[in-house]
Amino acid sequence: MPARTHYVCLPCRAAVKGDMWPKREHRCPRCREPMVDAGPHVAIPPRRDRRGWRVLVGLLDMGVTFHSNCGCCNDGPGKRPRTPRELRAWQGGQARQDEADSDLRG
Numbered sequence: 001m002p003a004r005t006h007y008v009c010l011p012c013r014a015a016v017k018g019d020m021w022p023k024r025e026h027r028c029p030r031c032r033e034p035m036v037d038a039g040p041h042v043a044i045p046p047r048r049d050r051r052g053w054r055v056l057v058g059l060l061d062m063g064v065t066f067h068s069n070c071g072c073c074n075d076g077p078g079k080r081p082r083t084p085r086e087l088r089a090w091q092g093g094q095a096r097q098d099e100a101d102s103d104l105r106g
Helices: 050-061 084-105
Strands: 004-009 014-019 036-039
Touching: 036 050, 050 084
Parallel strands: none
Antiparallel strands: 004 014, 004 036
16 A cells, blocks of 8 residues: 555645655645645644644644654654644744754754
8 A cells, every 4th residue: 555645735725645656746626726745644624623724834834744754663743733822832942942953063
């Protein structure tokens, strides 16, 4: 069975599962625009869940996806925010972590 991942259309709040390989452009079934590869471990919120979609959009805009390193070792994406409040706190924590990492490097 081929590996599957979630492709998301943010304006339509639509998601479909598709094969990871071969890499090709997936288009939204509703608007025909290109979809974003969010990863196999993403929890897709219901279409009516505006807060959940706002958080998902925020994460994907920051470049955060829900892929594991190798897919076989339960090394998934870890804890991800589910509410706008958790997203703001998580963004602040990520900024502090990035500063600490840059201080360590040099």
